[in-house]
Amino acid sequence: MRDNLILRVTARILIPIIILFALYVQFHGDYSPGGGFQAGVIFSSAILLYALAFGLDTAAKVVPNQALIATASLGVLLYAGTGVVSLFFGGEFLNYSLLADEPTTGQHIGIIIIELGVGLTVAAIMLLIFFTFARRILN
Amino acid sequence: MISLVIDIVLLLFLLIMAIFILRVHQLLAVAMLFGLYSLLVAGLFMVLDAPDVAFTEAAVGTGIATVLMLATIACTKVSQEKIQRKVAKTPLFICLVVGGLLMYGTHNIADLGDPEAPPHTQVAKRYIEDGQKDTGVPNLVTAVLASYRGFDTLGEVTVVFTAGIGVLLLLVRPQKIRIKGVKSAR
């Protein structure tokens, strides 16, 4: 794998594009097809390509395991936390209409935040699963 | 009409792929065929007007699921399944009966793409009519996913999280747990 020049050069060009596309899918998901689930898997496939092309250790330096576990938990927390915050504003659990003065603006803010939570969790968990399997092979 | 033709051609390709997945004995070939199968499914989702789902299937099925299957094959070091010559009769019988019953069940499902079908006239109608007004988001899939059915999605995210924890518990090598003051458990 080490001397696979074509794979490495191609990966170096492709990875930024994939990550940029993942961010576009994440934050433009309310106007075009996309959202947290899609962005999460696209983002994780970029890192996965990095790990396949440059080796597991290099990829583990970029995204350490502890950071992945923390990000995954943070995503779920962000999602559930939005629900709790809307409780504090006097609405029902996950009722985003009260997050801002206008109900539609509140809904929009709520949707962006929870999609971010979904994206973080899905990306982190997919990478975590892949790294766990890959470490098994090497050991 | 043209979309129906594309739909059926893709479905027939899928069927061929599925039969090859059943017949091939090399597990690496199964993994590769499975990746191709997922790509075809993603194309089919586009034909069925579901770009969001097509996205997900393309990234998940072709990328992550295939890599995971390859990783499992590499971990277990089994590259070929045991070949058995005889046809398994009981599963074949069960499949024929279940498939027959399901096909019989389709007789009072509305035709593909019928705008008056019951699924389109109930709650989905309200989502389409009021979705943008209620949430301010033009992509109705995102609106339903994140707002109308936020609870549902919270559950799904938790399932993904739990599955990740499960994989970690199963596959990470146990490290010695050190408790202050206690010398060693074993």
Add this chain to the structure above:
Amino acid sequence: MTDYILGHINYWIIIILMMVGLYTMMSKPNLIKKMAGLSVFQTGVILLYISFGKVTGGTAPIVAEGFDTYSNPLPQVLMLTAIVVGVATTALGFALIVRIQEAYGSIEEDELEKMDDET
């Protein structure tokens, strides 16, 4: 009659696809092959749901000027999450297979049963 067949052939092929997956799952003793069959079955179910949401002449459910017919967003939402959850649970299954291989040295179901009977 032709209309009936044209309207339903999509469902029939998907059901055959599901049954091929189910048969792979039930008849093959190899656990990795079983997981592949399970995934085929799962995609069959997802396809069936998505095709319930199709509307002839409709477009993808993103509100825009100049369109008034949209496909049904509800099955798409349900299946979108089902795919991601499906791959996460499949990964869990693969993890179990890796552990079984380590404990028994085999992933063929009949051999596993034989070893269990011996002990």
